[in-house]
Structures are given as C-alpha cells and as structure tokens.
Amino acid sequence: MDHFVVSARKYRPVTFDSVVGQSHITTTLKNAIRTNHLAQAFLFCGPRGVGKTTCARILAKTINCQNLGDDVEACGECESCVSFQNNASFNIHELDAASNNSVEDIRNLIDQVRYPPQTGKYKIYIIDEVHMLSQAAFNAFLKTLEEPPSYAIFILATTEKHKILPTILSRCQIFDFNRIQSKDIARHLADIAKKEGINAEHEALELIGQKADGGLRDALSMFDLNVTFSTNNHLTYAAVLENLHILDYDYYFKITDALTAGSIARSLVLFDEILRKGFDGHLFVIGLLEHFRNLLVCKDPATVTLLQVSESAERKYLEQSLMADLSFLLSALSITGQCDINYKSAKNQRLHVELCLMKLANLPQVLQLHSLAAVDETAKKKVEPQQSLNNAAPPSQAAPPQPAAPANGQSNGSAYANTPSQPVAAPQQATPQQSAPQQAAPSRLKSTVSLTQSLTPPAQQTTKQSNTEPSVDYAAVPNGAKREELTLANLQRFWYEFSQKRLQAGNSTTEQITLNREIQLNGTTIEIALDNDHQQDAVMNMRYELLGFLKARMDAPKLDINPRVAPQEVNRLPYTPAEKFNFLAEKNPYLLELKQALGLDVDF
Ligand SMILES: [Zn+2]
Known part of the structure; x- marks a missing residue:
C-alpha cells in the first residue's frame, strides 16, 4: 500500500x-x-x-x-x-x-x-x-x-x-525569521507539485500562499488537503477556493465597482450573495478593508510593491485603483474600519455591514458635494466685497420698474464717465436714454450696476447711498453721515453689525465666538474677556478692521480694544455621586424632573 x-x-x-x-x-x-x-x-x-x-x-x-x-x-x-x-x-x-x-x-x-x-x-x-x-x-x-x-x-x-x-x-x-512571501510559497509549492506529478493552476497555488499568511508549514498542509480532494491530480483555482472556503477576491472588485458607482442596491445584493454562500460577515468586512488598502497602495508607484497578490490580481488592482480616487479610499477605509471595530458588539450584524455598505455607496456623492462646496467657498470669498455692496443698496434701486432704471443708468453713466474706460461700463453708456424693454432691463441693469459700483471709490458710494446701510468696507468713513456718540448701546449695535458682516464673509468659528462675547466700555477702551490665547489672537487679527469700522460710525478717534484672557476657573471634575448628578443635571435639567417624578435618589 x-x-x-x-x-x-x-x-x-x-x-x-x-x-x-x-x-x-x-x-x-x-x-x-x-x-x-x-x-x-x-x-x-x-x-x-x-x-x-x-x-x-x-x-x-x-x-x-x-x-x-x-x-x-x-x-x-x-x-x-x-x-x-x-x-x-x-x-x-x-x-x-x-x-x-x-x-x-x-x-x-x-x-x-x-x-x-x-x-x-x-x-x-x-x-x-x-x-x-x-x-x-x-x-x-x-x-x-x-x-x-x-x-x-x-x-x-x-x-x-x-x-x-x-x-x-x-x-x-x-x-x-521572515514571514515567507506568498510568491515564494507559491513557487515552492509549484516545485513540489511538479515532483509529485500534480497539475496545479498557478493561481490556485498563489491562493494557498496567501491563505497561509507567511507560514510554509501551513501552506504545505493546505496543499496536501487540496491534493487529497482533487480529482485526477488536478488542482484548480475554483476547487481551492471551495476547499479552503475562501471568498473569491472577485467579489471585492465587484462590490467596489458598485460602491464607486454609488449603487447601494448592487452592493447589498452582492453582500447577500456572499452571506448565502456561507461566508462570515466579519471576514467579509476584513477582506474589504484589505481590498481598499490594496487599492490605496496602488495609488503610488512607490508603494505598489506592498501589494502581495498574484500577477493577474495585481493588474486588476491597478485598474480599479484608477477608478477610485484617493479621498474615496481614505474615507472608505475609515468607515469600513469602524464597521470592523464595532462588528462584535453589533446586535444585528448583517444590518451593521449593510449600513456600512450604504455609507460607502453614498461616499462618491458626498465627496462630490464636498468638492463643489469647496469650489463654491473659494469663489464666494473672491466675490464677497462686491456681493455685499450689491446687497447694500442697488437692488432697491434696480427693482423699481422703468422710469427709475434708465434715469439711474444715465446718471451713473455721467457720474462715472471719468472713470477709466472699463469694458463693463460700455454697454451701459451705449443704452443711455432708450426706454429698454422692461423684461430684459432689470437683470441686465442690476449686473452692470453692481459691477461698476464695485469699481468706484467707497467715498462716492456712501454719499450717494447716505441713508442706507453702511458699506462693508470696514475702514470706510461715511463722509456725510454724522458719527454717533460713543455709548455702550451704540457700541453694541455696531459691534453686532460688524460681527454679521464677518459672518457673511465666512469667518472662522473662533472669530465668531469672540465676536459673540460680552463687551464692556471703559472710557474709550472696549474690554472683552476671552477664554484662551487662541481667541485673543483672533481679536488681534481683526483689530484694525474692527476699530476702523467702529470709528467710522462713532465719534471716538481714541477707541481701542483690550482683549484679555480671563483666568480660568479651577476645573475640578465631579467626583462624588452627588457631584456627578449635579454636573449632569446642569447640562440637562430634565434629569431633576426625572429624579423627582420617579422618586429617585443619588446612591451615596
Ligand atoms: Zn556529512
């Protein structure tokens, strides 16, 4: 025998x-x-x-x-x-x-x-x-x-x-000793297969090499097992997948395709198919993580060598990595990583993975919106000064129908005739007296007005608008307008105005927090108490604009601001049960009601 x-x-x-x-x-x-x-x-x-x-x-x-x-x-x-x-x-x-x-x-x-x-x-x-x-x-x-x-x-x-x-x-x-690379294991197995007269598909051996995770002894016993199961000493990729109960990596490619295409449905159906084949949801999540990792590694020629897969798989990875962009992969890794961490504690593990897939499928859309918003943001910042000007007055002037509009256009035309020849001014002058068709007029007029106005010096601007809102040009001095008296009430009013302008301009959160702080007036000095140096820096950064804005509105040439960081209260953490309860109740007063309603007491 x-x-x-x-x-x-x-x-x-x-x-x-x-x-x-x-x-x-x-x-x-x-x-x-x-x-x-x-x-x-x-x-x-x-x-x-x-x-x-x-x-x-x-x-x-x-x-x-x-x-x-x-x-x-x-x-x-x-x-x-x-x-x-x-x-x-x-x-x-x-x-x-x-x-x-x-x-x-x-x-x-x-x-x-x-x-x-x-x-x-x-x-x-x-x-x-x-x-x-x-x-x-x-x-x-x-x-x-x-x-x-x-x-x-x-x-x-x-x-x-x-x-x-x-x-x-x-x-x-x-x-x-090194973990043995799966390529080396596959080569070694190929040698043995040859000696044993076994006809083995290269991909099958590479699969064993990967599954062995660097251990040659494990690889050899898997090889033996598969040979035992094989018919006619023929080792195929499909049979090895089946015998070792490995999830075909093709599934990961398919699911990633579905995810990058934003198809929740396709990804869920694929996941269902995987579960029905008897694969564990957690192993799938781990495999998916590794798949994303491999795609990420393909993004940079320097890291492609970290890809430990067979040659045919490597080609597939390189192809798919072109389709998935970096921000998608990074976010996907983070989402899937969270899913992996929380998997064991999830009550409904299937739903847990499905939720993860839904988030992933939604990613491309989110990222697209995000990048659009970013583009929008920068565009907004560039246009900001004009826009606020626009808001200040012209709409009301442009809005009344025809009689006012052409007249306005005309007066503008003459008033700005001395400004350098701008292309934007041209159409306006070309249509002076004519009573333009009403429909077309407002929009066209509006745009020209705002554009020309943005090019005019602020002084002219404000005189013309006298009674309307002050310009956003923080340092602008409303020439004709009478400056108001420096009182706390006026200060607070203009301070608020300033903070609104800054808010529209899309300022930082820190800046907005400092502007929401209570202010005091001490002689000609504005006192403001802050929490930290960070906020102090924020105030100092906008100091000139702020003071310029206020001085233009109030008769206070010596106005100054004194931001100081208030000494922090000693921040003792609640320690006793009673302290803990009070601390929580301060945050959520309903706790007190609950305590009363249920007749509860703190356990000492
Ligand atoms: Zn010897």
Missing part, C-alpha cells in the same frame, strides 16, 4: 540552500560556520511554520558533518549525516518547552549537557517555544547558558520574542 507522507515532512529542507525565503539567515549561518565564528547560543524568532526548527536541524547536521563541502552544506552521506537523517543522532536534543516547561525538564537537559559527544564535534540543544518555560526553569537554565561547555550549542526558538527575559536575550545571537 502506498504510504502517504505529508509534504511538510517529505519536502522538509535538508540543506541551507533549500530553505524557503530565509536567505538572510542561512547565509549568515553559513558564513559563521565557514569562518568558525559560531555562537554558542542562538535565538530564532519568527511566526510559526517559517523554518525555525528546520534551520536549527540543518545547522546541527552541518556542523557535525564529517566531510563538509566547500559550499558549507552537509554531505548527507557520512555517518553523522545519515544518523541525523534517520533521526538517530545522539548529538541533537529537542525539547518542546510548550509541554515540558518545568524545572525538572530543564534539569534533565542540563544533565545531558555535561557529557561530551561520543561522535562528532557538537551537541545541539533545541528548545522550542522557549517563552513557555516557567520562571524557575528559566533561572535554572541561565547558568548553563552563561558558561556552556565548548561542544554545546543551544538554539532557542520562539514565536514570541517579547516574552523572553532580557538576561536570555543578551546571551544569544538573535535571528529574526
């Missing part, structure tokens, strides 16, 4: 060169052997199934080999090598600290260390999962590790380096 040997054992590397994906370690070890600079204690760190124990065994075999080749590889034929290959060597001792972690176990090991090797040069002690040793065992071991006999070599292996005591770390030469 054909005896089945699992690939992980059958194809366990026996030379340094055949170790997959850890060349930085095998090269260093080979050099150390060649130059005879071998440390007596090694610490091999790294994820499970990446070749730590394998490397330890190869090292043990190599340094004991009786005819070591020039390439520093064990011959595999000498007595020592053969006994190693048959697991019969007395020069190698393995201890699995995960199950043998007591002081006794370590003492047994230390006892053996006292006897020199009968054959060969070195005795090698491999302690696997060394972080599992008990504190006492560690201490017992430390002495031996400090002064080992010259023939003893210790190789400690661990998946959790951070759990190793510093006293141990400092006595070992440390080697960090």
Whole structure:
C-alpha cells in the first residue's frame, strides 16, 4: 500500500540552500560556520511554520558533518549525516518547552549537557517555544547558558520574542525569521507539485500562499488537503477556493465597482450573495478593508510593491485603483474600519455591514458635494466685497420698474464717465436714454450696476447711498453721515453689525465666538474677556478692521480694544455621586424632573 507522507515532512529542507525565503539567515549561518565564528547560543524568532526548527536541524547536521563541502552544506552521506537523517543522532536534543516547561525538564537537559559527544564535534540543544518555560526553569537554565561547555550549542526558538527575559536575550545571537512571501510559497509549492506529478493552476497555488499568511508549514498542509480532494491530480483555482472556503477576491472588485458607482442596491445584493454562500460577515468586512488598502497602495508607484497578490490580481488592482480616487479610499477605509471595530458588539450584524455598505455607496456623492462646496467657498470669498455692496443698496434701486432704471443708468453713466474706460461700463453708456424693454432691463441693469459700483471709490458710494446701510468696507468713513456718540448701546449695535458682516464673509468659528462675547466700555477702551490665547489672537487679527469700522460710525478717534484672557476657573471634575448628578443635571435639567417624578435618589 502506498504510504502517504505529508509534504511538510517529505519536502522538509535538508540543506541551507533549500530553505524557503530565509536567505538572510542561512547565509549568515553559513558564513559563521565557514569562518568558525559560531555562537554558542542562538535565538530564532519568527511566526510559526517559517523554518525555525528546520534551520536549527540543518545547522546541527552541518556542523557535525564529517566531510563538509566547500559550499558549507552537509554531505548527507557520512555517518553523522545519515544518523541525523534517520533521526538517530545522539548529538541533537529537542525539547518542546510548550509541554515540558518545568524545572525538572530543564534539569534533565542540563544533565545531558555535561557529557561530551561520543561522535562528532557538537551537541545541539533545541528548545522550542522557549517563552513557555516557567520562571524557575528559566533561572535554572541561565547558568548553563552563561558558561556552556565548548561542544554545546543551544538554539532557542520562539514565536514570541517579547516574552523572553532580557538576561536570555543578551546571551544569544538573535535571528529574526521572515514571514515567507506568498510568491515564494507559491513557487515552492509549484516545485513540489511538479515532483509529485500534480497539475496545479498557478493561481490556485498563489491562493494557498496567501491563505497561509507567511507560514510554509501551513501552506504545505493546505496543499496536501487540496491534493487529497482533487480529482485526477488536478488542482484548480475554483476547487481551492471551495476547499479552503475562501471568498473569491472577485467579489471585492465587484462590490467596489458598485460602491464607486454609488449603487447601494448592487452592493447589498452582492453582500447577500456572499452571506448565502456561507461566508462570515466579519471576514467579509476584513477582506474589504484589505481590498481598499490594496487599492490605496496602488495609488503610488512607490508603494505598489506592498501589494502581495498574484500577477493577474495585481493588474486588476491597478485598474480599479484608477477608478477610485484617493479621498474615496481614505474615507472608505475609515468607515469600513469602524464597521470592523464595532462588528462584535453589533446586535444585528448583517444590518451593521449593510449600513456600512450604504455609507460607502453614498461616499462618491458626498465627496462630490464636498468638492463643489469647496469650489463654491473659494469663489464666494473672491466675490464677497462686491456681493455685499450689491446687497447694500442697488437692488432697491434696480427693482423699481422703468422710469427709475434708465434715469439711474444715465446718471451713473455721467457720474462715472471719468472713470477709466472699463469694458463693463460700455454697454451701459451705449443704452443711455432708450426706454429698454422692461423684461430684459432689470437683470441686465442690476449686473452692470453692481459691477461698476464695485469699481468706484467707497467715498462716492456712501454719499450717494447716505441713508442706507453702511458699506462693508470696514475702514470706510461715511463722509456725510454724522458719527454717533460713543455709548455702550451704540457700541453694541455696531459691534453686532460688524460681527454679521464677518459672518457673511465666512469667518472662522473662533472669530465668531469672540465676536459673540460680552463687551464692556471703559472710557474709550472696549474690554472683552476671552477664554484662551487662541481667541485673543483672533481679536488681534481683526483689530484694525474692527476699530476702523467702529470709528467710522462713532465719534471716538481714541477707541481701542483690550482683549484679555480671563483666568480660568479651577476645573475640578465631579467626583462624588452627588457631584456627578449635579454636573449632569446642569447640562440637562430634565434629569431633576426625572429624579423627582420617579422618586429617585443619588446612591451615596
Ligand atoms: Zn556529512
């Protein structure tokens, strides 16, 4: 009967060169052997199934080999090598600290260390999962590790380096094993498939490589499993997907297409299909996150190398990343990340994911509105002065029907005849007296008026408008208008006016907060109390405009402003239950009512 040997054992590397994906370690070890600079204690760190124990065994075999080749590889034929290959060597001792972690176990090991090797040069002690040793065992071991006999070599292996005591770390030469890249795993699997006469699709092997997440041993057992399930020794991508229960990454591409197109419906239907295939909602969310991450990585040529996918998938990622813009991906990552974090605590997990998809599908629209608003905002800022002028007076003048309009136009025409020839003024002068058709007139007139007015000096402007609202030009002095007396009431009125103008101009929140503050008048100085330096800066920044505005309206040439930061009250956090209740009740008075209505009391 054909005896089945699992690939992980059958194809366990026996030379340094055949170790997959850890060349930085095998090269260093080979050099150390060649130059005879071998440390007596090694610490091999790294994820499970990446070749730590394998490397330890190869090292043990190599340094004991009786005819070591020039390439520093064990011959595999000498007595020592053969006994190693048959697991019969007395020069190698393995201890699995995960199950043998007591002081006794370590003492047994230390006892053996006292006897020199009968054959060969070195005795090698491999302690696997060394972080599992008990504190006492560690201490017992430390002495031996400090002064080992010259023939003893210790190789400690661990998946959790951070759990190793510093006293141990400092006595070992440390080697960090890599997670093996999925491309390397796939290549290795392809070699094995060839040797075993298995016809495997490249994509299928890459899928196994990805699923193994850097662990070759896991990859090999998955490979075995799939071979067992395969028919006619043929390994297909679809079959591997099915056997390993992996969600086809095509789904992520499809769903992202739906999301960037803003289709809530399509994304929900796809999600339903995924659930009906028996996939877990949370795994889907995690996969989606990774998908977005991959797309993001594709955005920059410098980071494309971070994409750990097969070549055909890489092409797809690059294509889709062109369709999804950066702000979409960043927001999508954040939304999906939140969904991932809150998934476990959600009562209705399906709805939780669906909500996330809805938000994502809505994203393109939101981002579009956002960018439109941003464009609008900058445009508004540019037009702002004209616009306010426009609001101040002209509409009322332009609004009355024909008789006033042409007259106004005419007077404007003559009044501004001396202003430099502007293109905007031209049409106006061209249509002076004529009683233009009523319908067309107002709008056209309005635009010309506002444009020309914006070009005129403010002085003329205000005289003309005398009784109407003051100009927004903060520093403008209303020449003819009588300045009002400096009183607190007047100050408050004009202060408010100023703050409204600033608000229209789209000022900052901080500025608006400071303008909403209570003000006091002390002689000719405006006193304003603020919370912090930030607000003080805001006041100082608009100081000139503010004072200019006020001085133009009130007879107060010496008017000044004194913004000061009021000393903060000591902000003690509520501590006792009663304090906590009062603190909350202050924020929400209904709490008091509730307390009374239900006859509740604070628990002391
Ligand atoms: Zn040999």
